[in-house]
Amino acid sequence: MTRDFHILTLASFITMSQESMNTDESTQDYSAYAIIAKKRDGQKLTSDEVNWFIGGLANGNVTDYQMSALLMAIYLNGMDTEETAALTDFMLYSGKVLKFDGQNVVDKHSTGGVGDKTSFILAPIAAACDIKVPMISGRGLGHTGGTVDKSEAIPGFKTSLDFEVFEKFVNEHGICMIGQTGEIAPADKKIYSLRDVTATVESIPLITASIMSKKLAEGANGLVMDVKTGHGAFMEKKEDAIKLADSLTQTGLRFGRNMMTSLTDMSQPLGNAIGNSLEIIECIEILKGNGPSDCRDLSLHLAGGMIHLGGKAATLEEGIEKAKEAVTSGRALKVFRDLIERQGGNPEVCENYDLLPLAKCQTEVKSSTDGFIHGIDALAMGLHCVDLGGGRKVASDKVDPGVGFVLNKKVGDSVDSGETLLTIHHNENQKEHVKKLIEDILNKDIKIQKDKPQVDPLIFETKINWSQKNV
Numbered sequence: 001m002t003r004d005f006h007i008l009t010l011a012s013f014i015t016m017s018q019e020s021m022n023t024d025e026s027t028q029d030y031s032a033y034a035i036i037a038k039k040r041d042g043q044k045l046t047s048d049e050v051n052w053f054i055g056g057l058a059n060g061n062v063t064d065y066q067m068s069a070l071l072m073a074i075y076l077n078g079m080d081t082e083e084t085a086a087l088t089d090f091m092l093y094s095g096k097v098l099k100f101d102g103q104n105v106v107d108k109h110s111t112g113g114v115g116d117k118t119s120f121i122l123a124p125i126a127a128a129c130d131i132k133v134p135m136i137s138g139r140g141l142g143h144t145g146g147t148v149d150k151s152e153a154i155p156g157f158k159t160s161l162d163f164e165v166f167e168k169f170v171n172e173h174g175i176c177m178i179g180q181t182g183e184i185a186p187a188d189k190k191i192y193s194l195r196d197v198t199a200t201v202e203s204i205p206l207i208t209a210s211i212m213s214k215k216l217a218e219g220a221n222g223l224v225m226d227v228k229t230g231h232g233a234f235m236e237k238k239e240d241a242i243k244l245a246d247s248l249t250q251t252g253l254r255f256g257r258n259m260m261t262s263l264t265d266m267s268q269p270l271g272n273a274i275g276n277s278l279e280i281i282e283c284i285e286i287l288k289g290n291g292p293s294d295c296r297d298l299s300l301h302l303a304g305g306m307i308h309l310g311g312k313a314a315t316l317e318e319g320i321e322k323a324k325e326a327v328t329s330g331r332a333l334k335v336f337r338d339l340i341e342r343q344g345g346n347p348e349v350c351e352n353y354d355l356l357p358l359a360k361c362q363t364e365v366k367s368s369t370d371g372f373i374h375g376i377d378a379l380a381m382g383l384h385c386v387d388l389g390g391g392r393k394v395a396s397d398k399v400d401p402g403v404g405f406v407l408n409k410k411v412g413d414s415v416d417s418g419e420t421l422l423t424i425h426h427n428e429n430q431k432e433h434v435k436k437l438i439e440d441i442l443n444k445d446i447k448i449q450k451d452k453p454q455v456d457p458l459i460f461e462t463k464i465n466w467s468q469k470n471v
């Protein structure tokens with residue numbers, strides 16, 4: 001199939017698939033049955049077979065149940081880098097693909113976690129260091145929070161802007177943060193909805209194609225990937241996270257992107273705040289030079305990587321130094337303030353946190369014992385936040401931006417009996433729910449023991465790979 005087009009819409013996802021049926025390769029006698037059987041038997045699919053199959057989903061040659069069968073075969077037998085790239089390519093060009101001028105266009109993607117709010121810190125820092133940041137993010141998925149939901153905690157902040165406006169803001173001001181639209185990689189939306197109901201989400205090639213088709217569409221030539229591991233992450237086991245990091249890197253390089261991939265801890269929540277408004281406050285505090293050290297250090301590391309990949313620092317370390325300077329000088333906070341204002345939000349939230357939607361009640365959870373914190377279950381805390389209304393159980397749920405938690409203690413900290421472990425931010429009608437929540441937190445989710453624990457590093461490893469091709 002020829003790829004002399006770069007901008008396609010959802011309608012052309014269908015047209016394109018029909019076109020693909022008329023090209024020389026695709027007039028071959030492919031059958032959905034034969035392709036499914038080939039993957040079921042552990043064989044490698046050609047790019048034409050992948051294109052024909054995914055295109056067939058749009059033009060009616062492939063049914064949802066055949067796609068589901070292929071997804072399960074991929075889940076069980078995997079795909080190599082070439083097959084994953086073919087899948088990514090088709091999903092990428094099923095929608096709109098943006099292109100920016102210059103080599104300093106860099107974005108970050110995180111595989112998701114609890115309290116993971118680094119986008120609001122690193123994007124303004126990178127933009128303050130002359131990096132263009134075209135950031136298109138998603139909403140919360142399961143127990144993990146989403147950048148779009150957090151942005152919408154800021155009164156008036158618009159996350160759905162036309163692409164022309166998005167491009168103008170990135171080109172003229174170096175930063176814009178919007179939400180996913182149906183125009184970006186529509187094939188992913190369709191395939192993800194099938195994965196979601198067929199137990200095929202946790203597949204490295206499928207996750208790679210899903211993430212990369214959306215990230216490549218943004219038009220950045222450098223990508224910083226924060227791949228999380230631990231109980232609150234998609235990839236709980238470190239060896240799986242390493243495989244995902246490698247797959248994302250190899251796919252990015254094939255598409256001509258410079259890649260930095262960091263493997264980072266998500267066994268406990270990142271930072272102290274969990275919940276949309278509370279997380280925005282923590283980001284502003286970090287941009288003011290305060291805030292918890294884990295979230296600040298990770299944000300500076302990832303921002304440093306963006307500055308390095310974008311050619312504005314010779315090394316990652318120099319990038320991190322530039323990132324720190326952007327915070328201490330106040331330039332990054334100014335970029336964030338201006339970004340909020342340009343996208344329709346009230347920038348005064350940076351000075352007055354009461355302008356954010358906040359929960360009316362605060363209940364402290366106190367320790368009943370002395371010792372050291374051995375664990376704070378990130379997955380459980382994420383699910384508790386969803387239960388309070390801070391996330392969605394089904395796509396149509398309305399999110400309450402005010403609820404959540406602020407942790408006073410993190411893993412490795414000492415604690416005295418009667419000391420506050422965390423504060424629950426909730427609504428008046430949730431008092432009964434909060435009583436049960438406190439029991440769960442004290443009995444199951446926060447582990448306290450007498451001895452001082454060994455604390456895992458926040459960043460396990462970082463790899464930087466430069467593409468041989470230019471985008």
Ligand code: URA
Pocket residue numbers: 111201206207208210211234
């Ligand atoms: N995030 C995505 O966008 N897709 C996946 O498949 C998993 C996480």
